[in-house]
Amino acid sequence: MSKRLPPLNALRVFDAAARHLSFTRAAEELFVTQAAVSHQIKSLEDFLGLKLFRRRNRSLLLTEEGQSYFLDIKEIFSQLTEATRKLQARSAKGALTVSLPPSFAIQWLVPRALQL
Template sequence: MKRTHLPLNALRVFDAAARHLSFTKAADELAVTPAAVGQQIRALEDTLGVVLFKRMTRNLELTPEAERALPALRAGFLQFEESVRILQDAQGSRVLTIAAPRDFTAKWLAARLAGYARANPEVRFVLAASDGAVDFTQANLDLAIVFDGEPQEEGIHGRVIAAETLVLVGAPGAEADGSRIAHPGDLEATGLTVADAGLALDAAALGLGLAKVPATLAAADLAAGRVVPIGEPEPSAQSWWLIAPTPQWRQAKVRAIVEFLLA
């Protein structure tokens, strides 16, 4: 019989009925009715062209053919169970590989991953730096974080971390008309130029100018008093998104870390 035609559900019913030698007890194990068990056994007998049970007055008795077949059947089910365990172990790995821009990792992500690790000491993180589009086909990533609009790429699903605004910040006592630090997220600035918004924040805290940066990045520095807001926040067309190929969102480890980060 071809593999695609194997009556796997009926074979599972046969195994239960053979162990109990009772359709009623097999039905209890499988959470179905005794009539459903009887129907599956009759259908299996018709498919295979053999009799599996001798129906006695008070119980069932296996036919010699059924007796001979059971060891191989049960060995096959054990192999199925082992295959499922291997698949679950692979996707249930306690290693989480996350790609994110360096400044986002330093200013927001790292502290939250530390909190998650304290509550889940068996988890290990692998952090990769990303400065633009993430190619999941070329990297063994569980999750990525990008500063962008809603994901439009086919097969990529995302959840937004928070609606974003842009804030202008400077060191305590900084003048509102001070020079503005340039970085890839603020190319209009004409002062000191740095590689990313995180470095712009650090430079602003040292009094080297003002920095216009995403409020999410600035939150910890604002709370600590390293920088102060200058003027009112501005809306941003982009936000921080958690993204991954759609199938990866089914993994328990991905769902768990996402829910923690969004809590």
């Protein structure tokens, strides 16, 4: 079994296309062309060796494998978003930026800050 992972961009495109069940709406969300979405999906399907979508009467449907993969990808993106949020919240603690006129900072703030 290969340890290589599919490109993150292809996974983002798949997530958007699966949520919307539309390459056009996915393209609009991601600010790319419909052709770019189609290309990324084809590349991902080639990488995985299976079809993720099927077309039926001008509608787009997830295959059984595509539905399963979408649920997993959705959970992974949710975990990644939460991990990023936690890290950003932790790094923001203890940092305070104060903008003041220099004269006020020198005459009022600095003497008081030195007393802390």
